[in-house]
Amino acid sequence: MISFQKKELIIPYIILFIVMFLSVYPLLYMISVSLMTSGEASNQYLLPKVPRFENYIEVWSSNNFQQYTLNSIIISGLIVIGVLCTSIPAAYAFAKIKFPFRDVIFYSLLLSLMIPEIIALLPHLLIIRGNIFPLPFGPSWMNSLQGLTVPFFGNVFIIFLLRQYIKKIPNELWDAARMDGASHFYFLRKVVIPMSMPIIVTVSLFAFILAWNSFAWPLLILTKEDWFPVTVSIYSFIREAGTQYNLLMAASLISIFPVLLLYFFTQRLFLESISNFGLKQ
């Protein structure tokens, strides 16, 4: 690779500093606006004259915002748990258990990645309303927690990532465990899951962020505010006439915060899995 001499290293540093600035600028601006008065915000000042931390309190205590945040946490948490419960056994079976049509099933599931979300939304809506077949837990899942979460309990992409990882676990371990009379379930619980912890953490983060960001689906099936997640509430906030930008930004900042926090704890794993996965897609 063209390696630069010591003196020339200034060029990559300049590039990276510019890129870094551009990457965080929207966040910095978000912080800055969130501390302004509404007048300052609509006049697009760079910095507030006096930082108003009251904005956060105002947002936090108004308009059911606590409820929305809690909703988002519940929805995302439930989706992560659901996805892990279905994906780990499936990934293990696809990686390690031999059964007829295994690969055919796996690849036909993979094909579903090709289907644009927007096409799926419509039939989903009909399923959720109970128009196609009767649903357990009530005639309709509109405006309900199960409607928000259950459709996302299966994720092919996550199964794929887990399978790639579990495949690397040597087969000898299973052979030895079977000698001792272990069942697949026991082996999965005692050996495979502890060994795959890094990838499990990564996919959980991934699933959490995905769920936290979900927007079109809740917008579609929620007609009442009871289960609004933060994304939908912020969207309706923007669409309101005469929105106070400072409050909007304070709300956005609060709702980005959990994602940022998780990211800082797991960023190394996250980085690794992106650079590994991107090449093998």
Added chain:
Amino acid sequence: MSKIFSKYSEQINGYIFILPAFLIISLFGIFPVFFGMYMSLHKWKVFKGRFLGFENYQKILGDISSFWIFILGLLIMIASYWVWSEYKDKMKNRIYCFVVSSLILLVSLYLINISWANMMEKGDADFLNSLIYIFYYSFFAITTEVGLGLLIAFALYQKLKGKQFFQMILLFPYITPAVMGGAVFFIIFGKAENSILNEFIGIFGYDPQLWLFDKRKITEIMFGIKIEGFFAGPSLALLTSILYGVWSYTGYYAIILLAGLSIIPSDLYEAAKAEGATRWQTFIKITIPLLMPIIFFLLLTGFINSFQAFNHIMVMKTSSAGETMDVVTIEIFDHFWDRVKFGYAAAEGVVLFIILNVLAISQYVIFRKRLNYD
């Protein structure tokens, strides 16, 4: 009984393990496509109406046969690439191969052009325009993302201090939820004349712009020429949403490209150095050819994925931008959410699905010979 069970326990275990995931994915992942096709053949407001056959498609495309000609054109375009890649080394003279494949390419462009014009004339212009808009979005976003990503990857490849830190910051836009990110872009790219952005471009002598509120085409703003149709380019509002895409994905591609750079074996470079190659020669002869498959791959998959951009565009959409920001996903969503035309929206979805699949075929054709480093 227990004998049978123990004989097949391996298989039974396998099926039990995949059952929950399989059920949910087939119900919510695969079934919708078929059901969408079924819906598209009916008049379907909120509840199912009468059977229409292909009437919805007729309304959208004007003339279904020209849609198939359009698809045929795309396939022939892929075939022209296939001819070129397959025969360029087998023929004695590359010129012949080049001539043949460019002739095929011309034929495909001609087919695409006439069929598109035909559809535009009779079909749903809003929907067809939305396809053009998403094409602009995907094309400009992905080329900029991968291009800049490459530059950043080169910078990160050097021996720098704080590499880990840079990478962490680079991925930050990628994990930012699109709705919140869109909200802050909505403010930064607002219409205030004295906004920071407008002041900033003022330093370079540009007039303040309306950004997300401007539906003029980019060619009109930049060069003052008013043209209609495909070559007019995206509107300034759509361009701003492209900027959001670039902001959020560039770091992601940079990280992947960096990984691509680091798997190029270092002995290649050493050999080149021993032969006395200059840095520039090494770059042109070794780095670029070895990186090309990855770049191509990212461009193509990224292009297909960008066709599904939705969240941030929905958030950043303004009424003054008019329909110029209605990319295909927004258009479909609008049809079944606001206008409650389920059957029609489903038909639009199926058209999109077919186009995406053709793009996926091209991906397969181009990458069937993967380049390996070992």
